[in-house]
Amino acid sequence: MNNLELKRAILQKIEEFQTIIIARHVKPDGDCIGSSLGLREILRLSFPEKRILSVGRPASSFFDFIGSEDPDVGEEIYREALVIVLDTANRDRIDNENYIRAPFVIKIDHHIPVEDYGHINYVREDLPATALIIADFYETFKNKLKMNSFAARALFIGTVTDTGRFKYSGVNAETLKLAAMLLSYDFDITKIYSYLYIRDISEFKMHGYILNKFKTTPRGVAYFVITQRLLKKFNISAEAASSLINVLDSIRGHLIWIFFVENKKGVYRVRLRSRLIPINELAARYEGGGHAQASGATVRGKGQIKKLVIEADLLVGEYKDRNPGAF
Ligand SMILES: [Mn+2]
Known part of the structure; x- marks a missing residue:
């Protein structure tokens, strides 16, 4: 499947399931939390009748300013859920053992492919953050999906943390185009950088x-x-x-x-x-x-x-x- 076909297949699965659980890697970073909460918000806005959760074990509080993940739900719910695992190259790093119970698993990641643990494996090594893969997914289907400033802010934070504030080698024209789209929403960039830079003595x-x-x-x-x-x-x-x-x-x-x-x-x-x-x-x-x-x-x-x-x-x-x- 080419890029667009993969994205279509993912959207089709999202439409199909009533319950969608977003998972991520252990020791989550800004991209992990930003892409999870950004995707959760886009899906909640776009499909208000569905149950959409972002679940991972409680982590360091450093990224709490992005938003809160959901408390875990019983394992039974996974049996009828679509699980989307973000930013995680291999099975061992998934911070949610219950994903294995789900009838359908989608991997969305930008790391060098290590393991195809999903039924769909959507890996974009050409984008320097998973948050940007989500932003691009929204951009592709924006006639069907909804974005708001909470989601855009979360995805922007994922992008700036994984690119070293647009400094690392993976940054390309597509990065800046998608970041520009996110920045067209209303959020306070100065506050974001304060959260990221202020350090204890x-x-x-x-x-x-x-x-x-x-x-x-x-x-x-x-x-x-x-x-x-x-x-x-x-x-x-x-x-x-x-x-x-x-x-x-x-x-x-x-x-x-x-x-x-x-x-x-x-x-x-x-x-x-x-x-x-x-x-x-x-x-x-x-x-x-x-x-x-x-x-x-x-x-x-x-x-x-x-x-x-x-x-x-x-x-x-x-x-x-x-x-x-x-x-
Ligand atoms: Mn990442």
């Missing part, structure tokens, strides 16, 4: 500490290990500390930057970022994966930290050998 202190203490490798990897002791010292959550990863971007000659955040004793969540060099295969060797320029992984013990850093250093070396003069 502890994060600024940690930020300064990282800039002073990060380590580098000979060929150009910058990295920093955040131990549980350090989290305690700065009175900061692992999540808030992890979000500082991009303080190490843009260092001349350093094309890969990595955070190791100690989750529980000796187990580290790895955040990998790069410019120019794909790092998702490296992440895949350490129980992880993700995008070419942004991936996650897990390592156990200091030895594995060292090993991963050496492998990243090799990648940078190889890249620089092939591309002399690269920054």
Whole structure:
């Protein structure tokens, strides 16, 4: 099926079912919540007679300003529901075990395809956020679907968070066209950016500490290990500390930057970022994966930290050998 045929098939399933449950990945980010609540609002407006829910386990409160998801419903309801899973590349990351009971599952995602767990799998690698896939879906069927400023705002937040405020490499003409459509609705962009940027003072202190203490490798990897002791010292959550990863971007000659955040004793969540060099295969060797320029992984013990850093250093070396003069 081509793009339009897939979208038609999805709309047909939406029309067919009386109950629709939207699911998303574990540890939801702005795109996850924004695309879920945006799609829920569009469907509720467009099909007021249907029961439409957005369900996931309670997550960090950081994205509460987008809106609230629905409390979970009993598993019985899933047996007659259409489940639409957003922003999730593989089964294991779906934050809703009950999706498996549904007679029909649709996957809508923009990550590199890992697993076709849906009856329909609609993956748009050409769009840098799932929120934009939803915006495009609305745009395609706008004679049948309804949008309002709540939905547009949620989708806009999903877009700006997944694109680094329109900065990352996936941003293209289509991104800006769809974002322009969303911005034609009435919502306060200054407030959105306040929610996204305002930080506690502890994060600024940690930020300064990282800039002073990060380590580098000979060929150009910058990295920093955040131990549980350090989290305690700065009175900061692992999540808030992890979000500082991009303080190490843009260092001349350093094309890969990595955070190791100690989750529980000796187990580290790895955040990998790069410019120019794909790092998702490296992440895949350490129980992880993700995008070419942004991936996650897990390592156990200091030895594995060292090993991963050496492998990243090799990648940078190889890249620089092939591309002399690269920054
Ligand atoms: Mn996303």
